[in-house]
Amino acid sequence: MTASTTEALRVTGVVLPESEHQDLYVADGRITTSGQPGATDVTAGLGPCWIVPGLVDAHCHVGLDAHGAVDEATQQEQALADRDAGALLLRDCGSPADTRWIDDRDDLPRIIRAGRHLARTRRYIRNYAHEVEPEDLPAYIAREARRSDGWVKFVGDWIERDAGDLTPSFPADAVKAAVEAAHAHGARVTSHVFGEAALPDLIAAGIDCIEHGTGLSAGLVEEMALKRVALVPTVTNLENFPTFAEQGESKFPAYATHMRALFARRYETIGAAYEAGVQIYAGTDAGGSLPHGLIAREVTGLVTYGLSTFDAVGAASWRAREWLGVDATLTEGARADFCVYDADPLVDPGVLAAPRRVVLRGRVVG
Ligand SMILES: [Zn+2]
The missing domain is CATH 3.20.20.140 (Metal-dependent hydrolases)
Structure with a gap:
């Protein structure tokens, strides 16, 4: 099933595996680096975030x-x-x-x-x-x-x-x-x-x-x-x-x-x-x-x-x-499936047990 149009999202944080700080956007279920006017900030109020491909x-x-x-x-x-x-x-x-x-x-x-x-x-x-x-x-x-x-x-x-x-x-x-x-x-x-x-x-x-x-x-x-x-x-x-x-x-x-x-x-x-x-x-x-x-x-x-x-x-x-064979990284055009954590999983993988946000097919589901 193709994802129906979803509202644009913005997510800001350290993106794994490169561990580079990035502003990413989600439009129509896909990742983009192009700014999306009116995008909802998924990471608002969370403090520092680490973003991991689903x-x-x-x-x-x-x-x-x-x-x-x-x-x-x-x-x-x-x-x-x-x-x-x-x-x-x-x-x-x-x-x-x-x-x-x-x-x-x-x-x-x-x-x-x-x-x-x-x-x-x-x-x-x-x-x-x-x-x-x-x-x-x-x-x-x-x-x-x-x-x-x-x-x-x-x-x-x-x-x-x-x-x-x-x-x-x-x-x-x-x-x-x-x-x-x-x-x-x-x-x-x-x-x-x-x-x-x-x-x-x-x-x-x-x-x-x-x-x-x-x-x-x-x-x-x-x-x-x-x-x-x-x-x-x-x-x-x-x-x-x-x-x-x-x-x-x-x-x-x-x-x-x-x-x-x-x-x-x-x-x-x-x-x-x-x-x-x-x-x-x-x-x-x-x-x-x-x-x-x-x-x-x-x-x-x-x-x-x-x-x-x-x-x-x-x-x-x-x-x-x-x-x-499913989009390894959160690059331009990749499926917007990712998890957001409030600490670095590469320092403590235990943080994976507590995702702060879960985004599936461009929608916040958790
Ligand atoms: Zn088995």
């Missing part, structure tokens, strides 16, 4: 809760929680619900969907995925690629009952065919991976992104950096690994031990990926068991993993926007 949650699930698809009223609550936290662009990493109606609402965040999760039969959370066998994976990938917004997602590893532990969901030839099918349909492809064993085939096959990535090795992060495979570590959700271990303990003790080991070395694993130059983006994994609206917590979490504040804030703003 935040990005690069891994969340709108339309999903712990039990599967949710109704439209709940989808709206989820989208509003993200928006009010400043997350104005969402990469939806798999949802069984049809959330297309959100695209017709100017007051809700922009969503880039990865379709519905694809998983191996009876090897994922119930009600989430299309559950398929390896020979059917490429066809389902193609189908979700046609229905999504340029991304598809499949589950790379999960508990295998006989092994009693995480094992790759699909053999190497199915993974290769799946990645080829996605690319043939012009979609990028990503995969959920907790353990070590699934990763070499995925990265060799030319996957575009890894979600979680707690089983990465020194060799694989070098290969990811070289091939420009992105990583969305979902560090907020990694704090749930001990709970996942406990839940699996009685039936799958080897899995529980494995999850605790992945958890114990999480800082080392994700930190090594950052050191190797892997592009890391901020994703909260909201919508399964976690609530929406936690993007600030994810950014401060990434700093504890060794990211500089510039890279951690960029991972949830200009760098993620560039990666997803």
Whole structure:
């Protein structure tokens, strides 16, 4: 939906990522540096302001809760929680619900969907995925690629009952065919991976992104950096690994031990990926068991993993926007999606938790 004509706005402050003091204007939902007579001053009365391109949650699930698809009223609550936290662009990493109606609402965040999760039969959370066998994976990938917004997602590893532990969901030839099918349909492809064993085939096959990535090795992060495979570590959700271990303990003790080991070395694993130059983006994994609206917590979490504040804030703003192909910076003609803070997020990323103004499609929404 094209934004209808909106009143002109003015916003004054230090604009990230350049950290230059600027007067910006908003006209017809777009940024301009040309003065707009009669523009409403968004930052009036706020004191010094820092202006950040609209935040990005690069891994969340709108339309999903712990039990599967949710109704439209709940989808709206989820989208509003993200928006009010400043997350104005969402990469939806798999949802069984049809959330297309959100695209017709100017007051809700922009969503880039990865379709519905694809998983191996009876090897994922119930009600989430299309559950398929390896020979059917490429066809389902193609189908979700046609229905999504340029991304598809499949589950790379999960508990295998006989092994009693995480094992790759699909053999190497199915993974290769799946990645080829996605690319043939012009979609990028990503995969959920907790353990070590699934990763070499995925990265060799030319996957575009890894979600979680707690089983990465020194060799694989070098290969990811070289091939420009992105990583969305979902560090907020990694704090749930001990709970996942406990839940699996009685039936799958080897899995529980494995999850605790992945958890114990999480800082080392994700930190090594950052050191190797892997592009890391901020994703909260909201919508399964976690609530929406936690993007600030994810950014401060990434700093504890060794990211500089510039890279951690960029991972949830200009760098993620560039990666997803949506106006990275607030330059002439860019979509007017931005957040205003009363302190510098590059000094204290914690301020992201309290936006003073949120502007979406050229309108003040918070
Ligand atoms: Zn997820």
